[in-house]
Amino acid sequence: MTRARAARPPAELVVAIVLSYVVGIGQILVGIALVFVRYLPDLDGTDRFVVTLIGALTMLLGLLVVSLASGLGRARRDARVLLTALMGVSAALGVYVLVTAGDDVWFRGIDVAITGAVIVVLWTGRVARFFARSDGARTG
Helix, strand or coil: CCCCCCCCCCHHHHHHHHHHHHHHHHHHHHHHHHHHHCCCCCCCHHHHHHHHHHHHHHHHHHHHHHHHHHHHHCCCHHHHHHHHHHHHHHHHHHHHHHHHCCCCCHHHHHHHHHHHHHHHHHHCHHHHHHHHHCCCCCCC
16 A cells, blocks of 8 residues: 655745744743843832743743644644734734834844745745645644
């Protein structure tokens, strides 16, 4: 009995997966940095709690993005939808920060550009056709 060989993902999908990993790892690092910000002497008890909570949530979001990027490599349709939703929220928050914050947020512009590029790649061209042909690739 021969098994049909699984279709290889298009190069654009591989780039989107790598960029998703970069975004997720970046969010994890930012979350860690925010947790360390709580030790600044300028912060009182309430501010420390808020900064720590935001840092922890940012780290968890980054871990979720990394796990969903892994699902993209297995052609999981649900991973594509959930990753698109997470990156859409991240891009919207990034645009909000760009509009409301000062000049020291150039990294948010890069983040918005990367997340926007990942979303576009996931839903257009060969990647969209690849997911249309896949059976969801649920591996367990």
